[in-house]
Amino acid sequence: MAKDYYTLLGLPRDALEADIKKAFRGLARQLHPDVSDEPDAEERFKEVVEAYEVLSDSEKRQVYDRYGHDGLRGASGQSGGGFDFGNVSDLFSAFFGDDLLGGGGGRGGQRRAQRGPDLAAEVAIDLEDAATGLSTEVPYQVAAACDTCSGSGAKPGTHASTCGTCRGAGRVQQITRSPLGEFVRTGTCPTCGGAGKVIEDPCAVCRGDGRVVQEKTLRVDIPAGIHDGQRIRISGEGHAASGGGLTGDVYVRVHVREDERFAREGNDIFSTVDLTFTQATLGTSVTIPTLDGDMEVAFEPGTQPGTLRILDGKGMPVLQGRGRGDHRILVNVVLPRRLNDEQRRQLEELDRTLDDEAYRPDGGFFSKLKSAFR
Secondary structure, rough: OOOHHEEEHHHOOOHHHHHHHHHHHHHHHHHHOOOOOOOOHHHHHHHHHHHHHHHHOOHHHHHHHHHHHHHHHHOOOOOOOOOHHHHHHHHHHHHHHHOOOOEEEEOOOEEEEOOOEEEEEEEEEEEEOOOOOOEEEEEEEEEEOOOOOOOOEEEEOOOOEEEOOOOOOEEEEEEEOOOOOEEEEEOOOOOOOOEEEEEEOEEEOOOOEEEEEEEEEEEEEEEOOOOOOOOOEEEOOOOOOOOEEEOOOOOEEEEEOOOOOOOOOOOOOEEEEEEEEEHHHEEEEEEEEEEEEEEEEEEEEOOOOOOOEEEOOOOEEEOOOOEOOOOEEEEEEEEEOOOOOOHHHHHHHHHHOOOOHOOOOOHHHHHHHHHHHO
């Protein structure tokens, strides 16, 4: 079922033209595939553009308000979303200027600068580094502008000529006529590949591409509290555009190594501590490793297996927020496996002297376990 155009733009049905333009501008910036990381951004972007094309045209809007999508499908030259996506670039040129999103052709045969592709890099850090944040260097390969030809792709001393097929626009249009009206299809120029220019004497170093592959190192500031698998976007450090233009971005995926001492759940840290039978019975103090270093933790006499100790505010920092999670310690009581005759006799004697009050429960094991992982 087709979505309501007003709902797509978040507007009331009596919205003014200026409101429609403002709403479209905000959503286009948010959802354009070159900008957004959302998996359905491209599809939503197309829907928003379709809604704008209808609501910004007074005649189409009147038809839509009166008859809905069925009215648009029956109107001449409109087939319910069969509009020219190639002309969307003109809308962005009018709203944002030629360099906002890059790529595509504009009015008057003028071609806007292309945008270089984004690239992905990876870095692995320890859990303790994720807790404090750090600045680290990330090596990666990138297509950078050729120094010999300054990114033009042409041999030094020569220049590229304007493409005769698209006349420098980088895109060509094909018009198909049908009983329902004219359909315009816009695509990349097959002669120049969208560059708008033809290089007759290419640079010997980059072979006309204007780019060469280089090894680079990027310093990345990783914020405290980052989670495994999250990405950090570094603007303008990606691949250069062929023939010049905007540079793409780098998306650094951060992998947080597992720590054998801790398990992480959200912003909380979990660990276990082993107490001997006598330590748990008589009470003790044990050195516990935490993200802030070793810490002395006291356990009262009669500590039971499954007892949970919570160190408030000793977990992971809240990413881009305030405060920290907790460090939750689960107690495991270790029982002796081998006893000599004298030790066994002493334990048997102790058991005869203990009554039910000594074993009075103060909570079930499973309730404590649930509390530990709450």
